[in-house]
Amino acid sequence: MVTAVKRKLGALLGVSVLAVGMAACSDTPPPASEDREPLGVNYSTGDPAADSSDEWTLGTTDTITAVDPAGAYDFGSWNLQYQMFQTLVSVPANGSEPEPDAASCAYDDPQTITCDLDEGLTFANGNELTSSDVKYSLERNIAINDPNGSAILLGSIIDDSNPDKPVLAKGAVETPDDTTVVFHLNKPDLTFLKVLSTATASIVDEEVYPANKELADTDEHSGSGPYVLAQYKDGVQATFELNENYAGPHPGIAPRVYVSYYKDDASLASDIKKGAIDIAWRSLSPTQQQGLADDGVAVLKGNGSEFRYWVWDMNEGAGTEAAVRQAVAQVLDRDQISANAYDGTVTPSYSIVPPGFGGQKDSFMDVYGDPDVDAATALLEDAGVETPVALKLGYPQEHYGPNAVDEATEIAEQLNDTGLFDVTTETGEWEQYQTDYKKDAYDLFMLGWYPDFLDADNYLSPFVVDGGFFANGYSNDEVNTLVDEELAETDEAARDEIIGQIQDIVAEDVPLIPSWNGANIAAVGEGMGGVQDTLDPTYIFRFWMITKS
Amino acid sequence: MSSSRGSLPRYIAVRTLLVIPMMWVLLTMVFILLRVAPGDPVTAAAGGKLSADEIARRQAALGLDQPLFQQYLDYLGDVVRFRFGNAISDGTPVTTLIRDHGGATLTLTIGAFIFAVGVGVPLGRWAGRHRDTIIDAPIRLLGIVVYAAPVFWMGILLILLIGNLWPSWPTSGIASPQAIFEVPTHTHILLVDAAIDGTYFWDVLQHHLLPCFVLGLLLAGVIVRLVRINVIQTMQADYVEAARARGISERVVVRDHAFRNALVPVVTVIGLQVALTLSGAVLTENTFNWPGLGTDLVDYVIARDYVAVQGLVTFFALIVVIVSVVVDVINALIDPRVRY
Numbered sequence: 066m067v068t069a070v071k072r073k074l075g076a077l078l079g080v081s082v083l084a085v086g087m088a089a090c091s092d093t094p095p096p097a098s099e100d101r102e103p104l105g106v107n108y109s110t111g112d113p114a115a116d117s118s119d120e121w122t123l124g125t126t127d128t129i130t131a132v133d134p135a136g137a138y139d140f141g142s143w144n145l146q147y148q149m150f151q152t153l154v155s156v157p158a159n160g161s162e163p164e165p166d167a168a169s170c171a172y173d174d175p176q177t178i179t180c181d182l183d184e185g186l187t188f189a190n191g192n193e194l195t196s197s198d199v200k201y202s203l204e205r206n207i208a209i210n211d212p213n214g215s216a217i218l219l220g221s222i223i224d225d226s227n228p229d230k231p232v233l234a235k236g237a238v239e240t241p242d243d244t245t246v247v248f249h250l251n252k253p254d255l256t257f258l259k260v261l262s263t264a265t266a267s268i269v270d271e272e273v274y275p276a277n278k279e280l281a282d283t284d285e286h287s288g289s290g291p292y293v294l295a296q297y298k299d300g301v302q303a304t305f306e307l308n309e310n311y312a313g314p315h316p317g318i319a320p321r322v323y324v325s326y327y328k329d330d331a332s333l334a335s336d337i338k339k340g341a342i343d344i345a346w347r348s349l350s351p352t353q354q355q356g357l358a359d360d361g362v363a364v365l366k367g368n369g370s371e372f373r374y375w376v377w378d379m380n381e382g383a384g385t386e387a388a389v390r391q392a393v394a395q396v397l398d399r400d401q402i403s404a405n406a407y408d409g410t411v412t413p414s415y416s417i418v419p420p421g422f423g424g425q426k427d428s429f430m431d432v433y434g435d436p437d438v439d440a441a442t443a444l445l446e447d448a449g450v451e452t453p454v455a456l457k458l459g460y461p462q463e464h465y466g467p468n469a470v471d472e473a474t475e476i477a478e479q480l481n482d483t484g485l486f487d488v489t490t491e492t493g494e495w496e497q498y499q500t501d502y503k504k505d506a507y508d509l510f511m512l513g514w515y516p517d518f519l520d521a522d523n524y525l526s527p528f529v530v531d532g533g534f535f536a537n538g539y540s541n542d543e544v545n546t547l548v549d550e551e552l553a554e555t556d557e558a559a560r561d562e563i564i565g566q567i568q569d570i571v572a573e574d575v576p577l578i579p580s581w582n583g584a585n586i587a588a589v590g591e592g593m594g595g596v597q598d599t600l601d602p603t604y605i606f607r608f609w610m611i612t613k614s
Numbered sequence: 615m616s617s618s619r620g621s622l623p624r625y626i627a628v629r630t631l632l633v634i635p636m637m638w639v640l641l642t643m644v645f646i647l648l649r650v651a652p653g654d655p656v657t658a659a660a661g662g663k664l665s666a667d668e669i670a671r672r673q674a675a676l677g678l679d680q681p682l683f684q685q686y687l688d689y690l691g692d693v694v695r696f697r698f699g700n701a702i703s704d705g706t707p708v709t710t711l712i713r714d715h716g717g718a719t720l721t722l723t724i725g726a727f728i729f730a731v732g733v734g735v736p737l738g739r740w741a742g743r744h745r746d747t748i749i750d751a752p753i754r755l756l757g758i759v760v761y762a763a764p765v766f767w768m769g770i771l772l773i774l775l776i777g778n779l780w781p782s783w784p785t786s787g788i789a790s791p792q793a794i795f796e797v798p799t800h801t802h803i804l805l806v807d808a809a810i811d812g813t814y815f816w817d818v819l820q821h822h823l824l825p826c827f828v829l830g831l832l833l834a835g836v837i838v839r840l841v842r843i844n845v846i847q848t849m850q851a852d853y854v855e856a857a858r859a860r861g862i863s864e865r866v867v868v869r870d871h872a873f874r875n876a877l878v879p880v881v882t883v884i885g886l887q888v889a890l891t892l893s894g895a896v897l898t899e900n901t902f903n904w905p906g907l908g909t910d911l912v913d914y915v916i917a918r919d920y921v922a923v924q925g926l927v928t929f930f931a932l933i934v935v936i937v938s939v940v941v942d943v944i945n946a947l948i949d950p951r952v953r954y
């Protein structure tokens with residue numbers, strides 16, 4: 066045994082030395098992008114859930130900002146809250162429209178929603194859940210107004226006449242009896258029901274949660290969701306156990322679930338590979354996905370809603386010229402970006418709204434078709450733009466993972482190869498990067514987006530209304546008007562039509578260029594069931610659907 | 615003579631008082647460096663999501679729009695009153711962080727020290743005794759390599775190696791999920807709690823071994839070289855020559871005369887390695903997904919969490935300063951010349 070170990074050690078050291086030596090001496094350049102074969106990951110399909118389950122462990126690199134729903138606006142925290150708290154409505158796995166959860170809700174008109182709570186709902190501590198708790202939960206979330214919180218999503222019921230001290234608008238939430246909640250919105254808003262399905266509208270027990278203060282993470286939290294938080298150790302682990310008082314539509318199966326927190330995906334991948342955890346979810350880089358699949362670990366792929374895009378600086382520089390923006394959109398080869406920068410693990414995107422959302426259409430494909438250098442040349446010539454056009458591309462160093470540099474490099478190569486552009490890339494640490502792009506340091510810069518809720522508007526309002534949250538200088542009155550219209554339109558077909566119109570205009574104006582849509586990926590160990598079913602664009606990991614046998 | 619008798623308490627008092635300007639300079643540097651670095655806690659957390667107006671509103675809510683000097687005075691005032699505040703990014707009180715995660719860092723560093731001393735001292739002694747022989751050369755080389763190799767690089771290599779040789783051996787985290795949940799908290803030091811409770815002790819200990827070994831290697835490199843050179847020097851001292859001349863065996867000469875005296879400066883230097891160990895712990899914790907203060911510090915630096923970083927750095931600085939004062943005092947007790 067010892068001899069064998071020595072032999073292995075010796076071999077490993079020998080190979081290491083040899084590899085280092087070869088790497089140092091080699092003068093062979095890496096293959097050009099067109100020579101690289103996309104690796105691709107062999108995704109598995111996963112097993113269905115069983116009727117019963119052992120306890121299981123989920124590993125994730127997500128972090129937790131707060132267990133209290135008033136204090137968080139991030140996937141990690143929200144995923145804890147989805148297990149512990151009920152919301153009035155919830156989006157079913159791979160669905161897009163909210164369905165009844167703690168209540169049945171419907172629009173009376175674009176500014177009024179009425180919800181009827183289920184009878185007999187209780188919190189895990191035995192307290193009754195009433196309409197008063199619902200109103201209280203929203204009221205305290207808005208009043209606490211945590212800088213890390215998501216109260217901003219409740220804008221349609223907020224009175225922000227004093228921006229420093231927003232409150233629930235008077236009469237915005239009425240509770241005529243214990244089981245009825247009526248919302249009166251301050252503007253027509255057909256997305257608000259979807260907001261009510263997010264963790265920001267988690268229903269908390271008014272007898273446990275203080276009105277103007279958050280409960281500490283380690284305090285005893287009590288919700289009415291399928292699981293209770295049995296233990297929370299910050300940055301280390303959360304442990305859930307079944308809520309015996311749960312009376313909602315999706316009871317849990319596994320008696321106990323552990324969530325282990327990791328600092329990086331290398332440790333996460335290593336532990337799923339050796340069986341120390343049962344599921345590795347959010348986030349595995351394409352390289353880790355590939356490695357795990359090669360090692361025989363089942364890597365599952367579900368629909369995602371991650372969106373990566375490049376924003377034009379339209380305040381100054383080359384981006385102020387429409388022909389330049391259009392010419393770049395004309396020659397960009399998204400298939401090559403996916404293949405060369407992400408090993409084929411992402412899907413090329415041709416619209417600012419990802420596939421699967423109502424009204425989505427591939428407007429950039431409709432307008433520009435396949436990459437065409439001649440068409441781009443014509444665009445620039447017609448506009449009298451001298452070539453090559455100098456462009457500076459910016460991307461953040463680490464914030465979007467190690468493949469961001471590959472994406473930026475791929476795009477620069479593609480543009481330079483046309484002879485129409487002279488592209489340089491620049492990067493910055495996330496903090497510096499944000500400062501730089503706001504100061505017009507780049508002509509075109511990379512950003513990423515996850516939606517707060519599943520609605521096409523969540524990809525429109527933040528991006529194309531008066532320069533978007535990134536203030537890139539884009540403004541189109543027609544787009545602004547259309548966004549207001551789609552928010553108020555009750556007829557689904559008519560709304561989809563308006564959303565399609567906005568995408569078409571954006572493809573013509575090109576204030577930003579969609580690059581790719583990401584999937585929802587998980588690696589699972591032996592005996593796990595139901596994981597594939599919960600991998601959807603909401604990125605809600607529904608513990609109640611998962612089993613281990 | 616009378617002045618020298620009274621100088622030790624005075625020396626201790628002066629040395630202790632010097633802690634105040636040392637800490638002030640350090641805290642000021644931390645404050646300035648954090649503010650000079652681009653970004654702030656709000657843009658770090660939600661810069662890719664919120665409008666400029668909303669970011670400004672949130673910054674104002676956190677008092678980040680106050681003049682820097684005002685923020686600086688507030689910060690110093692809080693430190694003087696031992697008020698470390700709550701982390702901006704997640705609201706956790708810094709004292710809670712230190713209480714809950716300090717134990718993991720403590721067991722990691724103590725484990726590393728035990729390994730480093732247990733391995734470094736005998737190897738250094740052996741190499742010193744056999745100077746310039748076939749025994750000395752590899753030990754000397756080992757000392758240089760393990761000291762020079764970045765601790766995270768060494769960690770990653772060992773994770774890969776152990777992962778291949780013994781796949782079931784844990785290479786990340788402080789314990790299995792079951793152990794973390796089941797072991798009741800008595801001291802906030804998981805290894806001690808597991809020992810007290812009598813459950814999952816091997817599970818927790820197993821998770822400690824590899825990180826402690828890696829961090830210990832860094833220290834062992836220093837100790838090997840230090841012990842070796844001091845043994846060589848004392849072996850050439852007159853009193854050692856005299857011992858030899860009296861016919862005492864070489865083994866006894868080394869053990870009772872050379873080695874013990876060689877250890878005096880080594881003990882002093884080992885004490886001063888606390889700072890090196892803590893900085894190594896930051897890297898080791900990140901490599902092994904270790905839930906200690908080093909990991910927290912990195913996370914909070916990335917999040918630009920001024921309050922948490924300032925609190926943790928102050929805590930680390932206090933430890934280093936206290937240890938260095940204690941070492942100085944011990945040094946002064948051992949060697950009276952230090953007092954002058």
